[in-house]
Amino acid sequence: MKKKFGQYTIKDGLSISFKDEQITLENISGDSYIYRRKHMGKTTSKTIFSSKKGEIKIAIYPVRPIQMPRQLAHNIMIKLDPPVALPPNSHIIHHLTMPIEIGVFTISKKNNYMVDAFSLSFPKYTLYGQPNMGYICRLHYSSISSEEKTMQYEEATIMMKFQNKSPNWATINKIVMDAYEVDLYLDGDAVYLEDSNLVIGEDDVASLFLNNKSPLRGLKEVPVAAETVKKFRRGILERTGFGVTGKFIMEHGY
Amino acid sequence: MNWIETTIPGLNFTAGQLVFALIVIVAGILLGKLAKMTSNKILSSVMSENASNLVQRIIYYSMIIVATLAALSYLGIDFTGALLAGGILGIVIGFATQSVVANLISGIFLQIDKPVSIGDPIGIIDEHLYGVILEINILSTSIRTFDGVNLRIPNEKLFTSKIHNYSKYVARRVVITVGIAYKEDIQKAKDLILKTLNENSLILAEPAPLVYVDELADSSVNFSVRAWAPSTIWFTVRTQVVQQIKNMLDEGGVEIPFPQRVIWQGE
Numbered sequence: 331m332k333k334k335f336g337q338y339t340i341k342d343g344l345s346i347s348f349k350d351e352q353i354t355l356e357n358i359s360g361d362s363y364i365y366r367r368k369h370m371g372k373t374t375s376k377t378i379f380s381s382k383k384g385e386i387k388i389a390i391y392p393v394r395p396i397q398m399p400r401q402l403a404h405n406i407m408i409k410l411d412p413p414v415a416l417p418p419n420s421h422i423i424h425h426l427t428m429p430i431e432i433g434v435f436t437i438s439k440k441n442n443y444m445v446d447a448f449s450l451s452f453p454k455y456t457l458y459g460q461p462n463m464g465y466i467c468r469l470h471y472s473s474i475s476s477e478e479k480t481m482q483y484e485e486a487t488i489m490m491k492f493q494n495k496s497p498n499w500a501t502i503n504k505i506v507m508d509a510y511e512v513d514l515y516l517d518g519d520a521v522y523l524e525d526s527n528l529v530i531g532e533d534d535v536a537s538l539f540l541n542n543k544s545p546l547r548g549l550k551e552v553p554v555a556a557e558t559v560k561k562f563r564r565g566i567l568e569r570t571g572f573g574v575t576g577k578f579i580m581e582h583g584y
Numbered sequence: 585m586n587w588i589e590t591t592i593p594g595l596n597f598t599a600g601q602l603v604f605a606l607i608v609i610v611a612g613i614l615l616g617k618l619a620k621m622t623s624n625k626i627l628s629s630v631m632s633e634n635a636s637n638l639v640q641r642i643i644y645y646s647m648i649i650v651a652t653l654a655a656l657s658y659l660g661i662d663f664t665g666a667l668l669a670g671g672i673l674g675i676v677i678g679f680a681t682q683s684v685v686a687n688l689i690s691g692i693f694l695q696i697d698k699p700v701s702i703g704d705p706i707g708i709i710d711e712h713l714y715g716v717i718l719e720i721n722i723l724s725t726s727i728r729t730f731d732g733v734n735l736r737i738p739n740e741k742l743f744t745s746k747i748h749n750y751s752k753y754v755a756r757r758v759v760i761t762v763g764i765a766y767k768e769d770i771q772k773a774k775d776l777i778l779k780t781l782n783e784n785s786l787i788l789a790e791p792a793p794l795v796y797v798d799e800l801a802d803s804s805v806n807f808s809v810r811a812w813a814p815s816t817i818w819f820t821v822r823t824q825v826v827q828q829i830k831n832m833l834d835e836g837g838v839e840i841p842f843p844q845r846v847i848w849q850g851e
Contacts, residue, residue: 402786402814402816402817403814452785453785454785454789455785455786455788455789455814456788456789456790457754457755457788457790457791457812461753461754461755461756461791461812462752462753462754463753464754464755465754466754466755466788466814469789
C-alpha cells in the first residue's frame with residue numbers, strides 16, 4: 331500500500347484519502363489553492379492559501395491527539411484492558427496503543443503552519459482525579475500484547491517497560507501522560523511513541539518517563555516540528571502544568 | 585563656639601539638631617524607597633499591578649510621614665494641636681470616605697483571597713448577575729454579563745456576596761430531567777439515554793453518567809440524567825444533550841407525554 335504520511339508537492343487535483351476522510355487541493359487562481367477535507371462527501375474543512383513558485387509543500391503527519399473534536403485537554407489516559415499485575419521488584423515490556431490524529435501542514439524553509447487536523451477514531455474524554463483538582467484527559471482503551479497491534483492511521487504503538495520497584499504487587503489499570511511531552515516516531519506509516527517506561531516507586535506512586543529517544547532502531551521522529559502543533563493551540567489552551575519535562579507523576583492513582 | 589551648637593535665631597533648636605532631623609527625614613525617604621522596592625517584589629506575585637502600586641505608595645508615604653514626625657518631635661515642635669485637628673479631620677474624612685475605604689480594603693482582599701480571576705465566568709447569586717470577569721480594580725470590578733452589558737460592581741459588594749465561580753474546577757455536572765410515558769419500558773428508555781450520553785464525545789466517561797428514575801410524576805415517569813462535562817464547554821454540552829436525548833427517544837419509539845389527566849364520568 332502506498333505510504334500516506336509524508337510531503338506532497340502542491341498541485342491542482344491532489345487527493346489523499348484516509349478511511350472516510352478525503353483531502354483535496356484545487357487551484358482557484360494563479361498561486362492560490364483551496365484545501366478541502368470531505369467526510370462522507372460533506373466538506374468539513376476549507377482553507378485557502380497561496381504558494382508562490384512552489385515555495386511551500388503540503389505535509390501530512392501523525393500528531394498528538396489533542397486537537398479534536400476541539401482543544402479540550404492535553405492529557406491522554408490509556409485504560410488497560412485487561413489490567414497489568416506486576417509482582418514486587420519486577421519488570422516487563424508490553425505493547426500498547428495510544429490514539430493519534432492526522433495533521434495537515436503547509437511547510438516552507440522559514441516555518442510551518444497547521445492547516446487542519448482530524449481524527450479517524452471517535453474521541454472520548456474522561457476525568458483523571460477529582461473535579462476540583464483533576465485533569466481532563468483524552469480517553470483511549472488499549473489491550474496488552476506481546477506484539478504490535480494497531481489500527482493504522484488511528485493509533486500509535488507504545489512499547490512500554492513496566493517496572494515495579496515496590497515491595498507490593500501493583501495492578502496498573504491506566505496510564506496518564508501529558509501529550510505535550512509526547513514525541514512520535516515513524517516507520518513508513520507505522521507510528522510509535524518515543525521510548526517510555528512506567529515505574530512504580532517504593533512509595534507505590536507511579537511515574538511515567540518519556541525518554542526522548544526512539545523506541546526502536548531506525549525510526550525517524552515525525553519531521554514537522556512539535557512547535558508547529560504548539561503554535562496551533564497556543565492562546566486557546568493554557569497549560570495547567572505537570573511539572574518536570576518528560577516525567578509525569580500519576581498522583582491520582584494507577 | 586562650634587556651629588553645631590549654635591542656636592538658630594527665633595527657634596529653640598541648634599543647627600546640629602536641625603541637621604540630625606534632616607538626616608532622619610532623608611533616612612525615612614530612603615527606607616520608604618527600599619520598603620517600596622521590597623514590597624513590589626513580594627506583592628506583584630500575589631496581587632494585581634494596580635493593587636500592588638497602591639499598597640506600595642501607602643507604605644512609602646507612611647514611612648516618610650513617620651520619619652518627618654519623628655524629626656519634628658526631636659526638634660521639640662509640639663504636635664498636640666495638630667494631632668487634635670488631624671484627629672477631628674480624620675473622623676470627618678473617615679465618615680465621608682467610609683464606602684471608598686471599604687471598597688479599597690475589599691479590593692485588596694479580593695487580590696489576596698482570589699475567589700475570582702480575570703476571565704472567570706461567575707454568578708453573583710444574591711444579585712442574580714451572571715457574566716465574565718473583565719477587570720478587578722482597586723475599588724470596583726468590571727463584569728461582562730452574558731447578555732453583553734458591561735457591569736461595574738463595587739468590590740465590597742462582590743467580596744461579601746455569594747459567588748459561584750463556574751470555571752474553578754475542571755469538570756461540571758449537567759443535570760436534566762426527562763419524562764417518559766407510564767406505558768413505556770423504563771429499562772429501554774434508560775438504555776437509550778445512556779447510549780446518547782456515551783455517543784457524545786464531550787460527555788466525560790468518568791465520572792460515569794448516571795440515569796435513574798427520580799419521580800413517578802403526574803403525567804410521566806421522570807428520569808434524572810446526570811453527566812459530567814469539561815467546565816469550559818458545559819453550556820455547549822447542556823444545550824446539545826437535551827436535543828440528542830429527545831431525538832434518540834423519538835427514534836426508539838419512546839413517548840415523552842404531554843401533561844394529562846384521567847377524568848371519570850359518573851353514570
